Amino acid sequence: MKNTAIVFFLVLLTQVSFGQDWDWGGPVDPLQKKLNIRHYKLEIEFFPETQSILGSNIITFSSEEKLDTLRLNLIDGYQVERVTMGGKDVEFQHQNDLLDIIPIDCTCDQVQVFYGGKTPIAPNPPWEGGFTWEKDQLDNHWMGLSSQGEGSQIFMPGLDHPSSEPSEGVDLLLTAPKPYFVASNGHLLETTETEDKISYHWATDYPINVYNINFTMGIFTEESLEFQSVSGEIVPMHVWVLQENRAKAAELLELLKVSTETHEKYFGAFPFPKDKISVVETPYLGMEHQTINAYGNNFQFVPMGDTQYDWLLHHELGHEWFGNKISVADFADMWIHEGLTAYGDFLFYWEHGGPDAYFAKVKGNYKYILHAKPVVSAPNSTEGESYHGEIYSKGAMVIHSLRGILGDEVFFPMIKAFANDERFTYQNKVSTKDFTDFVQTYTGQNLEGFFGLYLYTTELPKLKVAKKGKSSYAISLQGIDFSMPVEIETSDGLVKMNLGPKPTQVNSTIPPLVDPNGWIMMAR
Structure with missing residues (x-):
């Protein structure tokens, strides 16, 4: 200068x-x-x-x-x-x-x-x-x-x-x-x-x-290693912490490595291999700054399976894929940054804690969704107009629901394909329509009703279960004009059936339990 x-x-x-x-x-x-x-x-x-x-x-x-x-x-x-x-x-x-x-x-x-x-x-x-x-x-x-x-x-x-x-x-x-x-x-x-x-x-x-x-x-203490990416490239990995926290630096670096490996499994190779993977300790909670994420979570590591978990570290790192590699041009679509990244937090639980930890995390997240504002804001929104808690919590639930509807064999390749589609990455921008069109084209399924309901309104389908005779039940989702596959626990075990406004007959000698794993957002 x-x-x-x-x-x-x-x-x-x-x-x-x-x-x-x-x-x-x-x-x-x-x-x-x-x-x-x-x-x-x-x-x-x-x-x-x-x-x-x-x-x-x-x-x-x-x-x-x-x-x-x-x-x-x-x-x-x-x-x-x-x-x-x-x-x-x-x-x-x-x-x-x-x-x-x-x-x-x-x-x-x-x-x-x-x-x-x-x-x-x-x-x-x-x-x-x-x-x-x-x-x-x-x-x-x-x-x-x-x-x-x-x-x-x-x-x-x-x-x-x-x-x-x-x-x-x-x-x-x-x-x-x-x-x-x-x-x-x-x-x-x-x-x-x-x-x-x-x-x-x-x-x-x-x-x-x-x-x-x-x-x-x-004035920081540095720990570093050479990270082996799934792309085959070697990427420098660094953590910088204050001198008073030097004893935590090596463990923070290990957590960064585990979090990166987890993200790479589900979303593909780290997006900025020519630069670095790194975090620096900051005098505030955190933020997803490209290749230099801010970390201020005070080393609050919690056990997760065979490893440790730091939610702040993992979440901000996830933005390297959704927010930094994939970016929106209109803040109306900011949920793509936050919702997909928040769903990546769920996947750490799935990968390291197993299904029980994953579903407990999902149910805990769902309790905080107020359904007060649509996930997608009006076109040409400012950051202040579009930024609210539901772009995280409900945005993540939309992705979780997609997994439940599509099944793992379709969902996981689909979400990785989206994260690596050149039409949406780096200099190219993405919109909600880009995402919903991509999902429907990739899966060959018409999901317009699902996306329209959960992304653009605050409404929820109302679950209705009516007993019909000794061992038959009529189950419907009221207030929508489409159907979607929903799990139902019956006397014969777990089945998946299409539910919508028209009642579906379910035979069971015990009262059926609709959506026991909480895949679908509904008023019960």
Whole structure:
């Protein structure tokens, strides 16, 4: 990062006012529709004593038409010092958390923004994000960033929309006072030192969602190994924990290895083998930052079969497949990120705890579903409009129900095929319709009624069981216009029958128990 005038920097340190009501997503800004981001080169220097940053970002872009205005996002709490194109200063306007740049008349495909100031402080990370500046038990500075609800506008100028990911990745040149380490996305290319500073150059060539661009500063203990992926590739695996927790580092690394192996079994090879698999201890609970997941669960490991389980570690790692490799362009479809990842949590129970642990987990999850909001939000939703608990809990139950309807021999190959379909991965985006069309095409089954009910409404079918004679029962699901296969425990054992609004006759000398394993969401 280039040095700037000391007067400018002193002015930045006086910036203390932030609105803290940021949201992102929604309809794409008409000016930003014209802009395709290819690469970010982000340079930031951290000043922990003043909780400030000084930065620049080189944005490489393309457009199919001549642009009169380049519109980027950056919160007003930062001061923009200057903007250059082709080595020349250009005009800009920075207000209402927007940075409008007037390009010079050239063939430039890059713009560089110099900015800085006091960082916004996270009120309740990661749900209400920002920077978290703390001290560890040894009185060392410890900084983490969370921005899922706010976007990258709270730490860098860029195009803040879920549909926009830099197609050629990002370079991050991050400078901290000695002896601090800064963990970030991708792989570490270079470390350089001066008398009192250390700079770390991280880079990834993979597309990356802008809220997943991340960094954590502290003094850490590192444990690492070489992970053998099912793809045949060897992927570096790292954990960084605070020095006071060094005794936990090796065990955390082992859990990361087991969680990765479990995800790979069901969803395919780790998506970013050229970079790394890693977690860093953060001063907040956690977040799915691509190849550098935030971990703040205080090493709350619980026994699961022959191994240990950390729900936070496993869940955030699952986002490497659903959220990072597979991403949505419209937050209306955010359940694909959270619901499929939450179902991956269920599968850890299945793989290591067995069926009893799996079904107990499912039933425990189901109790917290209020059916208050549809899983899929209205088109062009913002993050704030689409983010609620049911995209996790009910989203996972939708996938669980699919497993019950399709059977394991169809379901598991199908879900792995979806996670590895090139139409939906990396630079390509996915929608709910993409997912439902894929499932129906892959399975050859018409599931429109099922998806329409559980993803787009809050309604549930009503179970009705009526006794007919000594050993016959009429069973139906009222309030729907389709049928689906449901397990029924009878005197002859467990059978699977299609249930819908029309009563189905079931013979049993004992009262039948409908859906004893809880595959289907219904009012009983």
